[in-house]
Structures are given as C-alpha cells and as structure tokens.
Amino acid sequence: xxxxxxxxxxxxxxxxxxxxxxIQEPDTVVARAAREKLKDLAARLKADPxxxxxxxxxxxxxxxxxxxxxxxxxxxxxxxxxxxxxVGLPREAPEVDTVTGVWPAADWHERESWDMVGIxxxxxxxxxRILLKDDFVGHPLxxxxxxxxxxxxxx
Amino acid sequence: MSERGKxxxxxxxxxxxxxxxxxxxxxxxxxxxxxxxxxxxxYGLACCAxxxxxxxxxxxxxxxYGMEVFRPTPRQCDLMIVAGTxxxxxxxxxxxxxxxxxxxxxxISMGACATSGGPFYDGYNVVNGVDKIVPVDVYIPGCPPRxxxxxxxxxxxxxxxxxxxxxxxxxxxxxTAAPAGEA
Numbered sequence: 614x615x616x617x618x619x620x621x622x623x624x625x626x627x628x629x630x631x632x633x634x635x636i637q638e639p640d641t642v643v644a645r646a647a648r649e650k651l652k653d654l655a656a657r658l659k660a661d662p663x664x665x666x667x668x669x670x671x672x673x674x675x676x677x678x679x680x681x682x683x684x685x686x687x688x689x690x691x692x693x694x695x696x697x698x699x700v701g702l703p704r705e706a707p708e709v710d711t712v713t714g715v716w717p718a719a720d721w722h723e724r725e726s727w728d729m730v731g732i733x734x735x736x737x738x739x740x741x742r743i744l745l746k747d748d749f750v751g752h753p754l755x756x757x758x759x760x761x762x763x764x765x766x767x768x
Numbered sequence: 769m770s771e772r773g774k775x776x777x778x779x780x781x782x783x784x785x786x787x788x789x790x791x792x793x794x795x796x797x798x799x800x801x802x803x804x805x806x807x808x809x810x811y812g813l814a815c816c817a818x819x820x821x822x823x824x825x826x827x828x829x830x831x832x833y834g835m836e837v838f839r840p841t842p843r844q845c846d847l848m849i850v851a852g853t854x855x856x857x858x859x860x861x862x863x864x865x866x867x868x869x870x871x872x873x874x875x876i877s878m879g880a881c882a883t884s885g886g887p888f889y890d891g892y893n894v895v896n897g898v899d900k901i902v903p904v905d906v907y908i909p910g911c912p913p914r915x916x917x918x919x920x921x922x923x924x925x926x927x928x929x930x931x932x933x934x935x936x937x938x939x940x941x942x943x944t945a946a947p948a949g950e951a
Contacts, residue, residue, distance in 0.1 A: 744857070744893075745856070745857060745893055746856050746857040746893075749856075749893075753892040753893070758892070760890070760892050764856065764892060764893070765856065765895075765896075766856075767856070767859055767895050767896075767900040767901055
C-alpha cells in the first residue's frame with residue numbers, strides 16, 4: 614500500500630477521530646486526535662484489518678508552552694509504515710487515558726512521560742517515577758521548571 | 769612527605785644476606801603487597817567506563833600494574849573507580865556500595881563528571897562531584913581521561929597507599945611539662 618493510500622484510508626476510515634492527516638516522511642503518517650477519543654481510537658487503530666498498527670514504538674511528552682502533547686509513535690507490520698499520533702492536552706490539567714490496555718509497551722513510556730513532563734495517564738496500572746528518584750520535586754523537562762535545591766541534597 | 773610522581777617510596781630491603789631470609793619492616797611488606805594488588809570495583813557509569821574497559825584490554829593492559837582483577841561485587845574490592853556521571857538517583861546506591869567495601873578502601877574519581885559534574889554541572893539530576901558522597905583519594909581530569917591518565921592516577925594511588933604506615937611511630941616525649949594550674 615502506498616503512503617498516499619494509507620493516508621487516505623486513515624482519513625476516511627477514522628474520519629472525525631483523526632484530523633490533520635498528512636504524510637511527513639517517506640514512511641510516516643502524522644495525525645492529530647482528541648484526547649477523549651484516544652483510548653477507543655487506539656484500539657481501533659490496532660485492530661484495523663488494513664492499517665493494523667500493532668506495535669507501539671515510543672510515547673513522547675512534549676511541552677508546547679501553550680499546552681502539552683502526548684505523541685504516540687506506532688508501527689504497522691502490515692504496511693511497514695509508521696503513524697505518529699499527536700494528542701493535545703491543556704496546560705492546566707494535562708491528563709489523558711492510558712493506552713497500556715491496547716499496547717502493553719506503553720507502560721514504561723507513559724511513566725517516563727509523567728516523570729519528565731508531568732502528563733497524567735489516567736488508568737495507568739503503576740504510574741510512578743521511572744528515571745528520577747522517588748522524592749524528586751517537579752517535572753524537569755517542563756519549560757517553566759526551575760532547578761530546586763531540594764532536588765540536590767548532596768551539596 | 770615524599771614527592772609525588774615516584775612510585776617507590778617505601779624503605780628498601782634491609783637485609784638479604786642469608787639464603788631465603790629477607791629482613792624488612794612491617795610497613796614495607798604490607799604497603800608493598802597492598803599497593804600492588806589493588807582490586808578495582810567495576811563502577812562504570814558513563815563513557816569513562818569505555819576508557820576504563822579499554823585500559824583493561826591488551827593494548828593498554830592494566831595487568832602490568834597488578835590491578836586487572838575487576839570485581840563486580842564491592843565485598844571483594846578495595847578500589848572504587850567512579851567512571852562517569854553520578855546522578856541523584858544513583859548517589860545513595862553508590863554510597864551503599866562504598867559502605868559494603870571492606871577496609872582499607874580507596875576511591876578514584878575518574879573524569880570531569882565524577883569530579884565536579886563536568887558538562888552536566890547544571891543538570892537537574894546530577895551530583896556535582898562524587899566527593900559529596902564518598903571520600904575521594906585521587907581525581908583524574910579528562911573528558912574522558914585516556915587510559916594513560918587512568919594509569920597515572922593508579923600510580924598516584926599506589927604512592928598514596930605506600931605512604932600509609934601500619935606501625936605507629938613512637939610518640940615524642942613532651943619537651944616541657946605543662947605549667948601547673950594552666951591545663
């Protein structure tokens with residue numbers, strides 16, 4: 614299936630759920646989704662008989678200053694292409710449903726995104742810090758993070 | 769205090785005339801044995817570890833100094849080579865492993881990160897120097913230091929080990945008695 618065909622298929626079959634569907638790279642389609650629809654959309658994307666995004670590669674948390682974005686990079690073994698799914702989140706309450714039920718690999722990626730950027734993944738089975746120490750204060754990859762003395766006890 | 773850069777600082781063999789009998793001092797024999805059988809602890813944290821491993825391979829060959837027996841457990845080591853960036857999450861682990869090493873023990877801070885935080889000095893999760901957690905004997909500058917620099921540091925440490933005296937010197941007699949009433 615050509616990239617144009619995949620892009621059209623996604624735009625038609627997921628009309629209303631996926632917006633801004635476009636081809637970004639020779640093997641990657643980028644699209645946006647609303648956070649309320651994510652959980653259902655993820656299951657449908659995975660189960661789709663033609664597109665079939667079975668594999669989650671990574672999740673990124675991004676601070677866009679006006680808000681946050683949770684980005685899901687998924688791969689289809691059927692078409693040998695990627696889908697990059699951007700989910701915009703409001704700055705004051707960056708919360709989105711977990712996709713661990715759809716892609717189990719999301720577990721640690723969502724933990725890292727919460728650890729670094731502070732996006733809450735509702736329904737996550739074990740949303741703890743993963744890279745930083747447990748008593749770390751704040752989320753250091755936020756644009757407005759200032760380095761705190763309590764995060765540096767060894768002075 | 770002896771000058772730096774010389775590795776042999778301990779007293780020479782006292783007596784070697786009788787067959788199979790060597791007379792020497794306890795200080796000499798202990799410091800000689802200790803300084804030539806250092807067991808390093810494999811503590812590679814970042815890219816400095818690559819240089820540390822490289823120093824163990826055939827081209828640089830740390831075995832020339834009798835220090836090639838890297839052990840992955842602190843209980844069998846007396847030298848911790850902290851090779852890499854120490855972050856806040858690793859710091860309590862590092863301290864615990866240091867505490868598990870048996871005495872006498874030494875620490876080498878290898879590279880800019882372990883010495884001061886290096887290029888990650890302002891990092892949100894970086895300890896600015898491993899000497900804030902454990903006492904450091906020798907600092908090796910570099911980013912990362914070459915194996916030759918690590919050897920220089922190991923030789924410095926050898927000299928430091930050899931300076932240690934096991935037998936305490938006889939305390940000097942007080943020159944004058946303290947005046948009465950002013951103790």
